[in-house]
Amino acid sequence: MTSGLRIRNLSKNFGGLQVARNITLDIPTGARAALIGPNGAGKTTFANLIIGALQPSSGSIHLDGKDISQLAEAARVRAGIAKTFQITNLFKDLSVRDNIRLPILEREHRTFRFLERHDGDAAIEAEVEELLADFRLLPLANRLVRSLAYGQQRLVELALTLSLKPRILILDEPAAGVPSSDSHLIVDAIKRLPTDLSVLIIEHDMKLVFEVASRIIVLVNGAVLVEGTPEEISRDLRVRELYLGAGHG
Amino acid sequence: MILISTIDIVRTSLGGTGKLLPVAILIICAFAAFWLFPYDLGFLTQMLIMMVFVVSFDLILGYAGVATLGHAAMYGCGAYAAGLFAIHASPDPLLGLAVGAVIGALIAFFSGLLLMRAHGLSLLMLSIAITMVLQEIASKARDVTGGADGLSGISMTPILGVFEFDFIGKTAFWYAFSVLFIILVVLRVLVASPFGLALRGIKDSPSRMRAIGTPVYWRKVTAYVIGGTIAGIAGALSAQITSLVSVEAFNFALSADVMVMLILGGAGRLYGALIGTLVFMTVRHVAASIDPFNWLFVIGFMLLAVVFFLPDGLISLPRRVAGMIGARK
Ligand SMILES: Nc1ncnc2c1ncn2[C@@H]1O[C@H](COP(=O)(O)OP(=O)(O)OP(=O)(O)O)[C@@H](O)[C@H]1O
Ligand SMILES: [Mg+2]
Numbered sequence: 355m356t357s358g359l360r361i362r363n364l365s366k367n368f369g370g371l372q373v374a375r376n377i378t379l380d381i382p383t384g385a386r387a388a389l390i391g392p393n394g395a396g397k398t399t400f401a402n403l404i405i406g407a408l409q410p411s412s413g414s415i416h417l418d419g420k421d422i423s424q425l426a427e428a429a430r431v432r433a434g435i436a437k438t439f440q441i442t443n444l445f446k447d448l449s450v451r452d453n454i455r456l457p458i459l460e461r462e463h464r465t466f467r468f469l470e471r472h473d474g475d476a477a478i479e480a481e482v483e484e485l486l487a488d489f490r491l492l493p494l495a496n497r498l499v500r501s502l503a504y505g506q507q508r509l510v511e512l513a514l515t516l517s518l519k520p521r522i523l524i525l526d527e528p529a530a531g532v533p534s535s536d537s538h539l540i541v542d543a544i545k546r547l548p549t550d551l552s553v554l555i556i557e558h559d560m561k562l563v564f565e566v567a568s569r570i571i572v573l574v575n576g577a578v579l580v581e582g583t584p585e586e587i588s589r590d591l592r593v594r595e596l597y598l599g600a601g602h603g
Numbered sequence: 604m605i606l607i608s609t610i611d612i613v614r615t616s617l618g619g620t621g622k623l624l625p626v627a628i629l630i631i632c633a634f635a636a637f638w639l640f641p642y643d644l645g646f647l648t649q650m651l652i653m654m655v656f657v658v659s660f661d662l663i664l665g666y667a668g669v670a671t672l673g674h675a676a677m678y679g680c681g682a683y684a685a686g687l688f689a690i691h692a693s694p695d696p697l698l699g700l701a702v703g704a705v706i707g708a709l710i711a712f713f714s715g716l717l718l719m720r721a722h723g724l725s726l727l728m729l730s731i732a733i734t735m736v737l738q739e740i741a742s743k744a745r746d747v748t749g750g751a752d753g754l755s756g757i758s759m760t761p762i763l764g765v766f767e768f769d770f771i772g773k774t775a776f777w778y779a780f781s782v783l784f785i786i787l788v789v790l791r792v793l794v795a796s797p798f799g800l801a802l803r804g805i806k807d808s809p810s811r812m813r814a815i816g817t818p819v820y821w822r823k824v825t826a827y828v829i830g831g832t833i834a835g836i837a838g839a840l841s842a843q844i845t846s847l848v849s850v851e852a853f854n855f856a857l858s859a860d861v862m863v864m865l866i867l868g869g870a871g872r873l874y875g876a877l878i879g880t881l882v883f884m885t886v887r888h889v890a891a892s893i894d895p896f897n898w899l900f901v902i903g904f905m906l907l908a909v910v911f912f913l914p915d916g917l918i919s920l921p922r923r924v925a926g927m928i929g930a931r932k
Contacts, residue, residue, distance in 0.1 A: 445811065448803060452803075
């Protein structure tokens, strides 16, 4: 019946600290949702709970009607969820090209093959080159990721995650650290995404949020404060006071 | 038919003739060593066996980034398995190698199920502990293993029914070299495969690997089993060639030496394992005959120098030197 993500009463405690409080949320197929909130609100933790990098203290997560709460992270990724890391998490001693190639090989269930070359499949190679071109990474393709500037690494981070062709995509501050001259690459990439893909973008940059999101969820102290359209959110007094008031008034 | 497709796989995996150079160098070195040091064939053969062992550890530490101090577990079990098999079942060398390989794989699988869940210090400790338990079993089960006296009475029939083990050790040398060569080719294919790339990904960032959908634990167990299989073969080789297995096969020092040899030569590039073993064992051989008590100083000093100045190991030395000369111009 329900397609997309269905999150019910999700809670997470770190010792005495409650960083997710009874979060109930739907991210239907094709959604363009943004998750905003002050530093330490629990946004990254929420993303980690959905993808399975963290186990919730209580609550449930359903994907297309199936309970995925008990699945390990890798299994959830194979079920179609993917996320970028707020702090770039790449294969630093591999080339940019290998950083894109490896997730595609994984997506195609090939990393348990021992006798073929990892760069031997023409279709996969073509896909790698296309993604590299999309993010203007071709000139850097043979460089080790560790030798790249942080802004460039952010682009690899997004390209790598998109190469998984997820159905649910969580972007944890994808534009943070990207020079403004390149941030349009991120916006363009998000706008190019297939419409049946659900996107949850965590972002502090309100301009970017309003550009891509059709729904906004405001998280404060681990709990959903309010959820609505960008217009509703920008009109909401509590949000203006708490979040937008500071620098975006 | 099968042969042709195998050759094909190997050729495409080695990727062009340029990459055949190290293979050619290896063969030339073997012949050179054979002709230049006819009275040291025993030592050279030991070195070849150790190269098989160290290169098996490279897959685990150098590629998958899993640091253990118990690689001797699979070596020792392979040695005992091959020794016992030769005494009680069949003195055929190749069958014995297969038995060593299977036992190495089994030990790696069952210990790997536990070990690959652990990280860092606890992984080091657990891997040491497992090897100690195995050593204790080997020395207690005197009826089977000969206990502290070791397992003796191993004698082998000719390899493939043709090449008889001779007194000087010519056959043993070429036998060990052939095994090393085949294993290197197999590992070259393996590390160039999608699986090999995934191992390097795991070494770089296990958390990112999970986030792209890799069952990291099972990939590590698989790598550990492959490494263990080859370590078992190394142990079996040693048992067959020295005709003796002692509980020292499980020594902690052996596991530690393997790690030193690998770091010295350069982890994660297969040939580094060979160079590290060559240098380590040569220094030990030469320095120990000059000063049996202080030769470790030399190794320790070299290790320090490598860790500080050549973190990619001795194998990166030529490129480093070339880079420095290039920079000066
Ligand atoms: N592994 C952990 N153990 C204990 N506390 C944690 C852990 N991870 C996060 N926290 C705490 O949980 C709270 C929420 O952190 P989280 O990273 O989810 O916030 P965030 O909304 O993503 O913040 P930011 O906007 O700065 O990225 C913070 O107070 C943080 O210190
Ligand atoms: Mg965060």
